[in-house]
Amino acid sequence: MEAERSTTVAAQVPTPSLSQRLTAFRGRRRRGPNFAHTRQGKIVLPILSLAIFFVGWQIVGMRTNPILFTTPIKVAQAFYDLIKLGVLWPAFYGALRDLAIGYGLAAVVGIVVGMLMGRSPVVERMLNPYVNFFQATPLIALVPLVVIWFGVALEARVAVVFILSVWSIIINTTTGVKDTSPALLDVGRIYKLSPLQVVGHIQLPNSVPHIFAGLRIALGKGLIGVMIAQMEISVTGLGGIVINYGNAFKTAYLLAGVVTASLVGVVAASLLEVIRKRVFPWTEDEGSGGWKAAI
Numbered sequence: 001m002e003a004e005r006s007t008t009v010a011a012q013v014p015t016p017s018l019s020q021r022l023t024a025f026r027g028r029r030r031r032g033p034n035f036a037h038t039r040q041g042k043i044v045l046p047i048l049s050l051a052i053f054f055v056g057w058q059i060v061g062m063r064t065n066p067i068l069f070t071t072p073i074k075v076a077q078a079f080y081d082l083i084k085l086g087v088l089w090p091a092f093y094g095a096l097r098d099l100a101i102g103y104g105l106a107a108v109v110g111i112v113v114g115m116l117m118g119r120s121p122v123v124e125r126m127l128n129p130y131v132n133f134f135q136a137t138p139l140i141a142l143v144p145l146v147v148i149w150f151g152v153a154l155e156a157r158v159a160v161v162f163i164l165s166v167w168s169i170i171i172n173t174t175t176g177v178k179d180t181s182p183a184l185l186d187v188g189r190i191y192k193l194s195p196l197q198v199v200g201h202i203q204l205p206n207s208v209p210h211i212f213a214g215l216r217i218a219l220g221k222g223l224i225g226v227m228i229a230q231m232e233i234s235v236t237g238l239g240g241i242v243i244n245y246g247n248a249f250k251t252a253y254l255l256a257g258v259v260t261a262s263l264v265g266v267v268a269a270s271l272l273e274v275i276r277k278r279v280f281p282w283t284e285d286e287g288s289g290g291w292k293a294a295i
Helices: 002-012 018-031 039-062 072-084 088-119 121-136 139-150 154-178 182-190 195-234 237-247 251-279 290-294
Strands: none
Touching: 039 072, 072 088, 072 251, 088 121, 088 154, 088 195, 088 237, 088 251, 121 154, 139 154, 139 195, 154 195, 182 195, 195 237, 195 251, 237 251
């Protein structure tokens, strides 16, 4: 009797499905801290990734023709040689200067034009064909025209950076302004804010995440513009290092120039992130509702 009763009770207990088992398993996994999100994981995992990358690079470089590829040790030696010759630091600062001027002008013009297009349907319909045209055009093809207009000096390099960068900023700023909540605009009308106050207190703060997304995209394009201008127009700076040592089949020195150009982008992106955090702190925590949660 007891055996029959236990068998009957067991038969009445439903067997959990596969999805229920998976859900319970995920729940148990979430209870334990993920190593990637711990303080040790944030330090150890990037270091481990870099170690694996450089070891793999070293192994591949040692087994490859030095004209085709090289090792990180030889690239480091090339860095040292270029610094010792007094070539690398002037090239680094020159690339930062070209990027800062061209990108800064693109940021100012892009944000202003984007605000106008976002606020005025008339302006948007008038300028949108040009923005879409230049955004879709391979602007590198305009480099010869830039040389005809500005020559081969600093002005031409700044123009190339500006032309490549400005369109992404315009598009993202326009999107940010148009995405402003109608409820917030109604609040501005209730308090009888002027158009300038609406821009400064409502639309511009709402557009900051979009603007910085456009600025990040434009930064990459601007750095490409710096290298194109220095390689194709002036043959100077980091672009000159890449071209000259590439023509001489000195791969280690060529890669040293490429890595230095990447460092220019890292420095510029870090400065952009510092500005975002210091000037627009409400964008730090996107999950909290941003600046709208504070009003």
